[in-house]
Amino acid sequence: xxxxxxxxxLARASGKARVAPGDMVVGKADVIMGNDITTSLTVRILDANxxxxxxxxxxxxxxxxxxxxxxxxxSAAMAKTCRDFARKYGIKHYFEAGQGGIEHALLPDxxxxxxxxxxxxxxxxxxxxxxxxxxxxxxxxxxxxAAWTTGELWLRVPETIKIVFNGVPKNPxxxxxxxxxxxxxxxxxxxxxYQAQEFHGEGxxxxxxEGRLTIxxxxxxxxxxxxxxxxxxxTLAYEAGRAKRDVQGVEADxxxxxxxxxxxxxxxxxxxVAFPHLPSNCKPxxxxxxxxxxxxxxxxxxxxxxxxxxxxxxxxxxxxxxxAKWTRGVVIPASHNIYMQALDEGLISIFAKAGFAVxxxxxGPCLGGYMGVIGEGERMLSTSNRNFKxxxxxxxxxxxxxxxxxxxxxxxxxxxxxxxxxxxxxxxxALTQFTE
Amino acid sequence: xxxxxxxxxxxxxxxxxDLILPARYMMFNEPEDLAKHCMEDLDxxxxxxxxxxxxxxxxxxxxxxxxxEHAPMALKASGIVAVIASSFARIFFxxxxxxxxxxxxxxxxxxxxxxxxTISLDIEQGIVKNTRSGNTFQxxxxxxxxxxxxxAGGLMNLIKQQQAAxx
Numbered sequence: 001x002x003x004x005x006x007x008x009x010l011a012r013a014s015g016k017a018r019v020a021p022g023d024m025v026v027g028k029a030d031v032i033m034g035n036d037i038t039t040s041l042t043v044r045i046l047d048a049n050x051x052x053x054x055x056x057x058x059x060x061x062x063x064x065x066x067x068x069x070x071x072x073x074x075s076a077a078m079a080k081t082c083r084d085f086a087r088k089y090g091i092k093h094y095f096e097a098g099q100g101g102i103e104h105a106l107l108p109d110x111x112x113x114x115x116x117x118x119x120x121x122x123x124x125x126x127x128x129x130x131x132x133x134x135x136x137x138x139x140x141x142x143x144x145x146a147a148w149t150t151g152e153l154w155l156r157v158p159e160t161i162k163i164v165f166n167g168v169p170k171n172p173x174x175x176x177x178x179x180x181x182x183x184x185x186x187x188x189x190x191x192x193x194y195q196a197q198e199f200h201g202e203g204x205x206x207x208x209x210e211g212r213l214t215i216x217x218x219x220x221x222x223x224x225x226x227x228x229x230x231x232x233x234x235t236l237a238y239e240a241g242r243a244k245r246d247v248q249g250v251e252a253d254x255x256x257x258x259x260x261x262x263x264x265x266x267x268x269x270x271x272x273v274a275f276p277h278l279p280s281n282c283k284p285x286x287x288x289x290x291x292x293x294x295x296x297x298x299x300x301x302x303x304x305x306x307x308x309x310x311x312x313x314x315x316x317x318x319x320x321x322x323x324a325k326w327t328r329g330v331v332i333p334a335s336h337n338i339y340m341q342a343l344d345e346g347l348i349s350i351f352a353k354a355g356f357a358v359x360x361x362x363x364g365p366c367l368g369g370y371m372g373v374i375g376e377g378e379r380m381l382s383t384s385n386r387n388f389k390x391x392x393x394x395x396x397x398x399x400x401x402x403x404x405x406x407x408x409x410x411x412x413x414x415x416x417x418x419x420x421x422x423x424x425x426x427x428x429x430a431l432t433q434f435t436e
Numbered sequence: 437x438x439x440x441x442x443x444x445x446x447x448x449x450x451x452x453x454d455l456i457l458p459a460r461y462m463m464f465n466e467p468e469d470l471a472k473h474c475m476e477d478l479d480x481x482x483x484x485x486x487x488x489x490x491x492x493x494x495x496x497x498x499x500x501x502x503x504x505e506h507a508p509m510a511l512k513a514s515g516i517v518a519v520i521a522s523s524f525a526r527i528f529f530x531x532x533x534x535x536x537x538x539x540x541x542x543x544x545x546x547x548x549x550x551x552x553x554t555i556s557l558d559i560e561q562g563i564v565k566n567t568r569s570g571n572t573f574q575x576x577x578x579x580x581x582x583x584x585x586x587x588a589g590g591l592m593n594l595i596k597q598q599q600a601a602x603x
Contacts, residue, residue: 024581041465041505049592067463074463124503124527140505140531146591154581189450190497194526223497225526278450367459367502386501390477391454 002253004160005228006196009135009250013118021159021259030117030134030245032147033061035103036068038122040081041141042148054089055151061093061112062086063103066363068096071370101335101361104128104303108213109335114239115231116248120147124220125303125385130197131213132238133231133249138220158225159259160196165203167267168434173419174269175313175433176211177305177383177403179203180218181272185282187262193223195259198252203266203434204229209238210309211433217304218385221279273381273416274401277389285406285418293400296378298323298411300356300404301332302366305383308338310404313431315347317408317423318354324414329356330372332364354411368392374399381410441567442489442517445475445482446551449495453528456499456507465506467513474510488515491557493549495521499528508532518557520564522546533582534591540564545573 003011007019014025034042039062046052054060062082067075086094093112100106104125107113115133119126122144129136139153147153165179184191197219199212207215212229219227229235231249239247270284300306300314311333323329331351333339339360342348351358357372365372366384374380374393379400382392387399402410405419412422455478457470464470475482492511498521499507508531511519519532522543532539538559545564549555554567562575578586588594 024579037462038503038505044465045592049596051592066459072463078463078465122503124501126503138503138527140503140527140534142505142534142591143530146534146595149595156579189500190523190525193497193523220501223500223525367454369459386452386454388452388454388501390458395477 001257002255004196004252004256004258005133005198005250006135006160006226007157009116009118010155010157019157021157023157025155025157026152027118027155028152029059029120029147031061031107031113031119032059032144033063033103033107033119033126034122034144035066036064036079036082037066038141038144039085040078042122042144043081043085045142045145051145051149054148057089058092059151060091060148061107062091063095063100063106064097065100065102065361066367067369068362097361099336101338102303102363104217105307105334105338108132109242109307109337111239111242111244114243114245114247115235116250120153125217127219127224127226128213128217128303130219130227131209131216131229133229133235135226135228137226158194158196160198160256161192162198162200162258162261164201164261164263165199166201166263166265168203168206169266169269171270171420172432173271173405175403175405176207176214178269178272179266180215181274181279181282181401182269183264184218184222184280185272186264187222189221189278189280190223192219194225197222197224197227199227199229205232206434206436208309208433208435209234210307213307214304218279221385271403271406271419273406274387276387276398276400279385279387279401285416288416289418293416294379294414295327295381295410295416297328297330297372297374297380298407299330299365299372299380299382299384300407301330301334301364302382302384303334303363304385305404306332306334306338308341309433310383311338311342311347312345314404314408315350316431317405317419318411319350321354321412323355323411327411327414329354329411330359330365331356332359332362332371334361336361365392381407381416383407440487441554442491442556444549444551444553444555445479445486445490445492446549446553447478447492447494450497450500451478451494452501453499453504453507454501457504457510459502462504462506467509470506470510471513474514483514486515489517490515491518491520491555492516493520493546495546496523498524500525503527505531505535508535508537512537518559520545533585536586536590540575542573542575548573
């Protein structure tokens, strides 16, 4: 019996010829990452246990992203805990707000995670890196302390679900976000619990790497342990000029074993909108529009959908338009480099002229941090990943999840809107995430 | 005077980490600071009534969402001694085991418990008794690797033991 992509990486990382679902392995990680929130707790755990030696300090990544630049005195103290730790141990891969960004945009975009890696991240969206053919999974702060100390961590080899996307979406505004919202609506919020998702098919082949990263990002919203895309021509082209280490892509064997196979024809997929309070609560945008849902704030940001392609798509729709009178807008490019590229391309100017407040490199209101927390009874349309009750602010507020295209179109009208209503489909031709 | 019997807080499915401990308190990492806000967006009666020894019971996908270890820390610091659920989100499961908060996957027990039921627990043996219904449930034993973490009193203790043994 052959192995899946995930099994290949876990076998290599644990020094075994082969592994099978259910095996407990101790995997040696290539990148071990924490953010400001999880790292501050890890530092407390390390101090309490008197640990001052780390297996490989160059594999330690600390990316400040959630409550930075500090939103209040308590977060300043939390950030300082991380900063003091990084200085004390001379951590090379320490990223401050204004230089780094959100970890899940930063690490693939700047080539710190590369195909074939085992990546452990103390943030649940660490599964994002599977978009570039890594085995990447979320861990907690004690796990992070353990992995920094020993360089490795116990992992149960997950069963793999094979997901095949047949066809290529005809609607030019359909992106990776719409595909993943649709997938979660089909398989459920815990449909992949403890399992790996492995993506195949024509739809997968034609999807850009940034679109794949968005799908992998939300694997956790389906309960998955990890999610993994192929290492194909698109991946190699993406890695050229980015990868900071050798690319060692993996592919599943022809006789690999899958616990389930799901095939979806996505050629007629419409943009999707997840209604409160679960990502699985999806409707096609045409149906959502009929409900005339007014939007108080549009947020284009987060590790899910604030990469360069996302910003280009949103800016294309917003160019020359204004936010609707009673709709506010916040744009937060996901990393400093993405912010600078968006500046160079004139995208920031389009957002600013449309009336958006523009910041950079923080998770912001996605998790109710700051820069656009919502109030009682308010509705936010967000390009982020979770619409749980109370997550983005007041527990009586509502969050709707959608793509940057739907967010931009809705910002113009003030209601949930199909991008095709405000932007003729021809104008999207150069921007779709599905290409040859 | 007899001690009150440990009681059950019974919730539904998808009790996510934003409900267990909202992100707005994640700049804190002392257990007692976190405990002051545990479950506040889900159940306003939790904090005023929870006592040491009580148990949280949830349905499927308990602890979904964020990787924040603050969530099981908050439950433990508020007095909760175990969580029983039909299934757990995997990062929550790891975090709870790693900090020494027992988590038991027991769908039959979940179906039997109602909010406010009294409970008796034998964590070591994995035995749960609903003292209202009189029904007893036996959890499937953990794999050896997880038992090692539990017996050591958490993952960091196990690592220190292993390092001392290897030194």
